[in-house]
Amino acid sequence: MLFVISLKAEEQFFKLNFLWGVTMTETTGQVLTAVEKIEKVREILKENEYKPSRLIPILQAVQEVYRYLPKEVMNFVAEELKIPAGKIYGVATFYAHFSLDPKGKHLIRICDGTACHVRGSEPILTAVRNKLGLTKTKSTTDDMLFTLETVSCLGACGLAPVMVVDEDVHGQMTPDKAVALIDEILKTEKA
Numbered sequence: 001m002l003f004v005i006s007l008k009a010e011e012q013f014f015k016l017n018f019l020w021g022v023t024m025t026e027t028t029g030q031v032l033t034a035v036e037k038i039e040k041v042r043e044i045l046k047e048n049e050y051k052p053s054r055l056i057p058i059l060q061a062v063q064e065v066y067r068y069l070p071k072e073v074m075n076f077v078a079e080e081l082k083i084p085a086g087k088i089y090g091v092a093t094f095y096a097h098f099s100l101d102p103k104g105k106h107l108i109r110i111c112d113g114t115a116c117h118v119r120g121s122e123p124i125l126t127a128v129r130n131k132l133g134l135t136k137t138k139s140t141t142d143d144m145l146f147t148l149e150t151v152s153c154l155g156a157c158g159l160a161p162v163m164v165v166d167e168d169v170h171g172q173m174t175p176d177k178a179v180a181l182i183d184e185i186l187k188t189e190k191a
């Protein structure tokens, strides 16, 4: 019986990988195929010796692969660690670091902490939303190219207003500069 349940989880896992696998990328920018992603998750579990006590680092590493924690993958990890899926879901929802929603290839974070807010983060946010067709309730573009998030403080208040695109911090941002940065990314993506 246990084997049947395990197989079902794995089937879902494969299905998910074929849905998202070839279009998503790691933070390194490296494109992973569906099979490579499955192998990565298996490697992560192996490196952590299938220890439930290593759940947080395991989930962090899995999120690196998928850029979020898909439900089917959490089920798969639960099966492999032999712990209830609810426990994994509990950890994943408790820590703000984990995301249960798919994220776009490029992550844009606009700081709306006090210093950035005072120096004009709001018009930047509006400009980026307008540029990407996003709203307060829609934070990822339909083509999965961009996800927009606001953060409370990035610890770079001297550079306010601050916007981070993937790993790059951009200070003294303006709505025009923000839109120009997005245009640059779009140009590179189309090249």
Ligand code: FES
Residues within 6 Å of the ligand: 111, 112, 113, 114, 115, 116, 117, 152, 153, 154, 155, 156, 157, 158, 160, 161, 162
């Ligand atoms: S308030 Fe924006 S970096 Fe601190």
